[in-house]
Amino acid sequence: MYKKSIELLNTAVADELAAVHQYMYFHFHCDDQGYDLLAGLFKRSAIEEMLHVEKLADRILFLKGDVEMKAGEEVQKVHDVKAMLEMATASEEGAIKGYNLAANECSANADSATKKLFESLVDDEERHFSQFDSELENMNKFGDGYLALQSIERSKMLASGGGGQE
Numbered sequence: 001m002y003k004k005s006i007e008l009l010n011t012a013v014a015d016e017l018a019a020v021h022q023y024m025y026f027h028f029h030c031d032d033q034g035y036d037l038l039a040g041l042f043k044r045s046a047i048e049e050m051l052h053v054e055k056l057a058d059r060i061l062f063l064k065g066d067v068e069m070k071a072g073e074e075v076q077k078v079h080d081v082k083a084m085l086e087m088a089t090a091s092e093e094g095a096i097k098g099y100n101l102a103a104n105e106c107s108a109n110a111d112s113a114t115k116k117l118f119e120s121l122v123d124d125e126e127r128h129f130s131q132f133d134s135e136l137e138n139m140n141k142f143g144d145g146y147l148a149l150q151s152i153e154r155s156k157m158l159a160s161g162g163g164g165q166e
Contacts, residue, residue, distance in 0.1 A: 005106055
C-alpha cells in the first residue's frame, strides 16, 4: 500500500545524504580558507540534512520498508566560494521542488503523514535556500571584500589567542 511513499522517501534519503557530503566538503574548504561564517553555515546545514535523513528513515521503517543508504550524487570538488553558494542554492531549489511534488503524490495516495513530512522538509529547505541566497547576494554586492572580512576576523581572533577552529 505504501510502496510509492517508501520509494519517494528513499529517493529523498539519497538526496539528503548527497547534500550532507557536499555541504561538509564545502565546510572543510571554507574553514581551510579562513571563512568561518560560511564554514559554519555549511556545517549547520549538513547537520540539518542529516537530521532529515533520520526523519525519513524513521518514516520508511514505520511503513515497513528498508532504508537505502546510498548518496544520490558524488561530491563535486568545488573550491570557489561563489560557485559553492550557487551550487547550494540550486540544490535547495531542486529539493524544494522535489519535496513539493512528493508531498502531492503522497496526498494522492492517501498517505497524509508522509505528505506532512515532505511539507516540513520543504520549510527547512526554503530556509536553507534563503540563507545561501543571502550569502550569494552579499558576495555579489560586496565582492571579494566580503570574504576578506571573514578571513580578517579569524586572523584577529588567532592573534588575540582566541583559538580558531572548531
